[in-house]
Amino acid sequence: NAGVTQTPKFRILKIGQSMTLQCTQDMNHNYMYWYRQDPGMGLKLIYYSVGAGITDKGEVPNGYNVSRSTTEDFPLRLELAAPSQTSVYFCASSYGGAEGYTFGSGTRLTVV
C-alpha cells in the first residue's frame, strides 16, 4: 500500500499566487489532517476532517481552505500566498483516536 501520498514535494510560489497541495490515502481512513511545520515550533494543525463532506478548522487556518469530497482525498488550498506561509506541510490520516497518524512525506513550500 502507498499509505499517504503528498504532491508536490517542493514548490516555490510568488506572493499572491495560489496553489493546491494534494493529499491522498489508500487506507480507508476517515480522519485526515493538515499540519504545518516550522523550525522549533513543532507541528501546528491547519484543518482536519472526520469524514467525507466534513471539515473543520484547526489552530492556524487563516489563509487556507480544504475540501473532502471523497474518503481518499483531502487537498489544501492556498488562495493568496504570503511569505508567512513558507513552511513544510504534512498531511496525515488515521482511523481516529488512539490509532495514531500515518504521515505523508511532506511538501516544502517557499513563498517569495
Place this chain on the structure above:
Amino acid sequence: AQSVTQPDIHITVSEGASLELRCNYSYGATPYLFWYVQSPGQGLQLLLKYFSGDTLVQGIKGFEAEFKRSQSSFNLRKPSVHWSDAAEYFCAAPIRGNTGKLIFGQGTTLQVKP
C-alpha cells in the same frame, strides 16, 4: 489549555550511550500518548504509543517509553544509541473531543557523536 512540552530542544549523545528524551503533557485525564521520529527531509514515523495498561511500552528500533501519571510524563528511552538514530523526535497527545486531533511538542533534535 492542553499542552505537550519537550524541555530539551537539542541533545547530543555518543554512539553506544543511553538516551532519554523528556516529554510532559497536560490533559486532565489519562490520555493516550505517542512518540514520532522524523529523519531529515522525511515525514514522521510512529515509534510507539501508550493507550492503557502496562506503563512501559515498547516500540520500533529498540525504543521504549514509560508513562508516569504522577509526573505527567512520557519519556522516551533507548539503552544504546546508534548513529542512525540521529533525527528529530516528537511527543504527541490528543486534543479533547472525538476528532483524533493531536497536539505535538516542539521536538527534540538528537545528534549522535561517533
